[in-house]
Amino acid sequence: MARFMDVHTDMKGLDQKALEAAHRADLDIESSEHVKFLHAWADPASGKVFCLSEGPDKDAVLRVHEKAGHPTTEIYEVELETE
Amino acid sequence: MARFMDVHTDMKGLDQKALEAAHRADLDIESSEHVKFLHAWADPASGKVFCLSEGPDKDAVLRVHEKAGHPTTEIYEVELETE
Numbered sequence: 001m002a003r004f005m006d007v008h009t010d011m012k013g014l015d016q017k018a019l020e021a022a023h024r025a026d027l028d029i030e031s032s033e034h035v036k037f038l039h040a041w042a043d044p045a046s047g048k049v050f051c052l053s054e055g056p057d058k059d060a061v062l063r064v065h066e067k068a069g070h071p072t073t074e075i076y077e078v079e080l081e082t083e
Numbered sequence: 084m085a086r087f088m089d090v091h092t093d094m095k096g097l098d099q100k101a102l103e104a105a106h107r108a109d110l111d112i113e114s115s116e117h118v119k120f121l122h123a124w125a126d127p128a129s130g131k132v133f134c135l136s137e138g139p140d141k142d143a144v145l146r147v148h149e150k151a152g153h154p155t156t157e158i159y160e161v162e163l164e165t166e
Contacts, residue, residue: 003124005124005126005131005133014163015163016163016165019163019164019165020165023165023166038166039164039165039166040164040165040166041086041088041135041161041163041164042161042162042163042164043088043159043160043161043162043163044162044163045160045162046159048088048159050088050133050159050161052124076126076129076131077126077128078124078125078126078133079125079126079127079128080097080098080099080102080124080125080126080127081102081122081123081124081125082099082102082103082106082122082123083106083121083122083123
């Protein structure tokens, strides 16, 4: 499994309830693609949302988002991390 | 304090040692700007690095990166998050 960060750019005005609903829609179907969404961060002012996930490949992660109704094409395999 | 995600786009070919060195350079000076870097994720293939931080404002976070020698201008205040 690899780790990914994907980026949405069109969620301006999102609130906590909408973020949780969108994330829940991913969680509800992620197992069908062997994906696990770990965390999401959102900036309602710009409409940017960052989602951290684990999965077999980029396409599997993007398919979950597409099926859940909030598709994006911007995704990166984050092979490295530190804290 | 607010939470931020900043994005670097010019770190292609980064390895784990270089990521940790860059992150360490931020940690060494972050307190001068009342910033706390929490985590960084990197994709060496595209050169993207995502840094999660807490601080008083965007400019304070960007000043730490600039002083540490890896400036960026792309930053978002991530007011919302979920897991």
